[in-house]
Amino acid sequence: MIREDTASSPDLFSTKPGTISFAGGMPNLSVLPWEQIADDAHRMLLLGGATILQYTTPGISKGLARAIDSVMAASGVPADPRSVIPTAGSQMGLAAIAQSFAREGQVIACEAPTYPGALAAFRAAGARIVSIDITGGLTEESLAAQLDAAPERPALYYTNPNFHNPTGATHDRVSRELIAAACADRGVRIVEDDPYGLLSFDGEPTPVPFAELAPSTIYLGTFSKIFAPGLRIGWISAPEDVRARLAHVVESMTLSPAPLNHAIAAGFFALGDWKGLVADYRDTYRRQGAAMTRALAETFGDASGWTWNEPGGGFYVWLTHDDVSLDARDLLPMAATEGVSFVPGAFFSAQDDYRNCLRLCFSANSPDKTEEGIARLARALSARPVEVAP
Ligand SMILES: Cc1ncc(COP(=O)(O)O)c(C=O)c1O
Structure with a gap:
């Protein structure tokens, strides 16, 4: 069956004050050489004149x-x-x-x-x-x-x-x-x-x-x-x-x-040093990704029913619950109350599959924020009868 409405989009890129977003795949732009880019853009506007x-x-x-x-x-x-x-x-x-x-x-x-x-x-x-x-x-x-x-x-x-x-x-x-x-x-x-x-x-x-x-x-x-x-x-x-x-x-x-x-x-x-920039991005995501999986392991432990991947790159951790009757969409209101966001698994399916999954994006948050966000997520997920380590 092909469902047409699963693409209705969670608010991926909103940055609601106080919410820690693990939802949108947003790069951590703090590593950009801002001054250099600003100087270049300024110069190009002046030199490029009307054509640019x-x-x-x-x-x-x-x-x-x-x-x-x-x-x-x-x-x-x-x-x-x-x-x-x-x-x-x-x-x-x-x-x-x-x-x-x-x-x-x-x-x-x-x-x-x-x-x-x-x-x-x-x-x-x-x-x-x-x-x-x-x-x-x-x-x-x-x-x-x-x-x-x-x-x-x-x-x-x-x-x-x-x-x-x-x-x-x-x-x-x-x-x-x-x-x-x-x-x-x-x-x-x-x-x-x-x-x-x-x-x-x-x-x-x-x-x-x-x-x-x-x-x-x-x-x-x-x-x-x-x-x-x-x-x-x-x-x-x-x-x-x-x-x-x-x-x-x-x-x-x-x-x-x-x-x-x-x-x-x-x-x-x-x-510019674009290869250096990519290396900085990699470093940043390696630290942020490790902070996320560490916090997940410490907070959820082995008995929560949730399992996840250890990322080797990119932006994402994918959590799967062993109870296939769970629908991660039902957990969104609890997550919003706790001040954390994620994307439910069904959003990544053409057939409304992967309901017992959710995606966390680690690219946008520092390790400290990530730890706090995972603590909030654990509280949100424990609002249903799922065992989450205290
Ligand atoms: C797999 C994949 N393809 C395409 C895109 C879109 O990227 P762009 O910003 O280049 O449009 C994304 C963005 O997250 C993505 O994850």
Whole structure:
């Protein structure tokens, strides 16, 4: 059954005074070199004069192309500068892909649980979602069975393979090869959405990208999690056969890219220490993620019924309760009373699954705040008959 109303969005990005938010995937921008960025923006406005605040041609500037090229190279993704179409964040890339590929009723296979923005984009274009459950580990048989159970051959297979939103998991090489082979056998094109790949805590590269395993892959990148989401800059790296189609859709959505934002990113990635910034982000998230799982272990213990992942990168901890009758949505009012927020698991499902799960995002809060937030969460969750250590 496909439920249409599960995408109704919790308030992900509100920062209600006094509430500790584990809800939205917000970067901790305190690590940004603010003065340098402010100076650059000031200089660009003065030097760029009218052009930087004017409409511009829809293509990509040389400076931004170089910045994207560096990020793609660091991510190990094969990059042809001509393949890159700039977008206002990878969310817009998803919307453009949906609009280009999903005629009404078209099936799109989405790994489940999944990023709700992808579900929203695909559904807005009229697509039907088929969920590919990745929580139990993939085998060739389980993947084939799930893909072949679709009412028609999926047009696309959507994956977020590195430090996945919401589970924090990373597909190993074997799973990637399985997926790439299963999709190739069925003529299904992969969409690889990769906002978190550079944010491994140990700095080690993530396994081989789909863009290398399957040349028809459409790759989505973004500056949101490695620089700043408010600039709204992402990109689609598209194989030649679909490039013009996607470029036209993107152009119809924006008319013109945002030259000031592009210049700020291009300037920082050319002259600033962007690799140092990514290392600072990684360090910050490693400490914040460790504070969250430590606080969970100390507060919930082994007997609470909740289990969770130890993140190796990215932003997320995914909690699962062993009582499958639990619906984390019912816990939201208690959490609001305690002054803490999270996203219920069903929000990441096209079929109202994962109700006994919830997502906590550790990227926005210091270790101290995280500890306090987990104490509040424990009080909120103990308001139902679940054993939580005192
Ligand atoms: C998996 C995934 N894809 C896409 C996005 C959207 O990112 P952007 O800010 O680039 O639009 C997010 C944001 O959290 C995400 O987690």
